[in-house]
């Protein structure tokens with residue numbers, strides 16, 4: 001039977017209308033699994049549970065809508081990520097696809113507050129992030145397995161799950177200048193992987209080769225990419241860009257669309273206000289509120305098997321708390337009946353502060369596009385629209401990313417207690433990442449349409465201070481109190497200072513770096529540099545672990561090694577909040593992997 005307009009024939013030969021993927025707001029319905037939050041992890045686990053051979057009925061409830069509709073250019077076109085994301089330290093935009101969360105004043109950085117980026121849309125933070133995709137290290141996961149006393153998490157057992165998500169697109173040298181000659185380990189990917197496209201984009205910044213030389217001159221060695229369980233060295237990073245269209249691939253364009261074909265139901269603009277439990281403390285469903293023009297529709301949805309909480313680092317613990325799972329004292333203060341007293345809910349937040357130098361370069365970056373040089377803008381637009389290439393098709397970084405453990409030249413100044421803290425990490429866990437960012441908001445820096453500038457950032461990956469969140473009421477609509485505690489210990493400030501010195505060393509070895517715009521070489525005493533760090537450190541929204549996975553005898557653990565919430569049944573947490581710690585570097589790839597692994601565990605009956 002041929003498809004009619006507005007309908008398609010699915011793999012089983014059934015004609016479905018396109019709207020058939022949507023749940024009906026306001027009406028009670030029952031599914032095997034209810035996923036709270038259609039973000040990075042939520043869409044991934046939803047797809048795996050809905051597709052063959054599992055074939056479970058699955059609903060995904062998402063507070064936001066579709067970013068392609070709400071904010072298309074800024075979210076889909078990779079080169080616009082500098083206006084879509086909120087970045088170091090100057091951005092102040094709240095795009096239509098973000099929650100617009102704000103932190104408490106942060107004492108260690110001069111009492112500043114910051115907007116904490118979190119996607120509010122199908123795709124979640126994968127729809128509004130910087131798109132950098134890389135995996136963590138062998139030692140990171142072998143340590144997870146030890147910590148959790150569960151071999152399910154060893155590197156050998158997570159590596160296949162990382163590969164399973166990804167359809168890799170090798171560099172296309174008809175679009176990227178062949179002189180970039182990108183080195184990568186092809187065994188990190190499998191031909192049967194997918195549905196998420198990972199690539200180098202169709203553009204590499206001209207600064208890459210000279211920055212690589214500078215990194216080599218600063219003592220780093222080259223590495224064949226960051227997807228094989230090794231990070232230390234410099235190389236070229238991959239990103240979640242589908243090179244066929246030169247657009248962002250998110251968990252929505254990849255996993256959710258695959259899940260729609262498997263018959264999943266989605267609820268857009270639907271906020272889960274509470275998880276429902278029966279008298280045996282089994283999660284039986286969720287209370288939902290969908291905002292429609294006529295008012296607010298309130299309804300409940302039931303889960304015959306499980307509720308899976310994938311609402312992200314700040315909202316998963318918030319939802320647990322308003323539903324009666326969390327620190328008893330806090331819940332009682334807000335009149336919430338305690339179902340499971342778990343003091344760790346909202347605690348243990350890991351994060352990665354950023355410091356950086358703004359540099360002038362003698363080669364072209366994206367500055368002239370950003371500040372509106374008319375010829376550059378016209379060329380970039382034409383290149384993107386006609387060839388899916390040029391700066392708009394890249395993510396503003398790539399070649400010249402590096403990871404290292406602080407070398408002796410700066411490490412020798414660390415106190416014994418800092419050194420002892422750093423000893424607790426696996427050997428292959430880098431302490432710092434260097435990240436060239438050609439796409440950053442220009443903000444306070446005086447730039448003309450003829451300049452080329454870049455932010456050379458250092459991301460601290462082994463900070464000691466831990467953040468936390470709490471609630472102000474029993475309503476999910478009252479924003480959570482967010483306190484990342486950035487740079488709050490001496491060990492963190494020592495590392496920030498060391499990272500700053502390394503950035504200065506790398507930039508002094510960088511032939512095409514012609515001047516330091518911020519802070520400027522006048523800032524040179526230790527005191528002035530620490531003042532600069534306090535005034536200008538930034539954040540890249542890599543928060544994790546507010547519902548941390550841990551053994552039952554760890555009083556701060558919220559879930560067991562298969563993501564099941566302690567003290568109740570039928571409820572798991574599957575998102576970045578569930579990590580026992582934040583793996584070194586950017587977490588998105590590990591969030592996809594983590595969701596793959598918990599789906600695997602569920603399908604195995606665990």
Ligand SMILES: Cc1cc2nc3c(=O)[nH]c(=O)nc-3n(C[C@H](O)[C@H](O)[C@H](O)COP(=O)(O)OP(=O)(O)OC[C@H]3O[C@@H](n4cnc5c(N)ncnc54)[C@H](O)[C@@H]3O)c2cc1C
Pocket residue numbers: 036037038039040041042061062063064085086116117118119120121122123124125126128129130131132133134270271272273310311312313315316319476540541542543574575576577585586587588589591
């Ligand atoms: C601006 C920015 C840039 C970043 N850049 C990178 C990068 O380049 N590389 C990288 O690896 N990582 C990056 N990250 C981090 C990474 O994107 C996140 O760590 C990761 O995607 C989080 O996944 P998640 O599943 O935990 O949460 P999310 O993907 O945020 O999903 C949570 C979802 O739950 C929904 N939700 C929340 N509460 C409710 C509710 N009550 N009812 C219904 N729905 C709800 C949200 O709207 C959201 O869609 C960045 C993050 C940000 C914000």
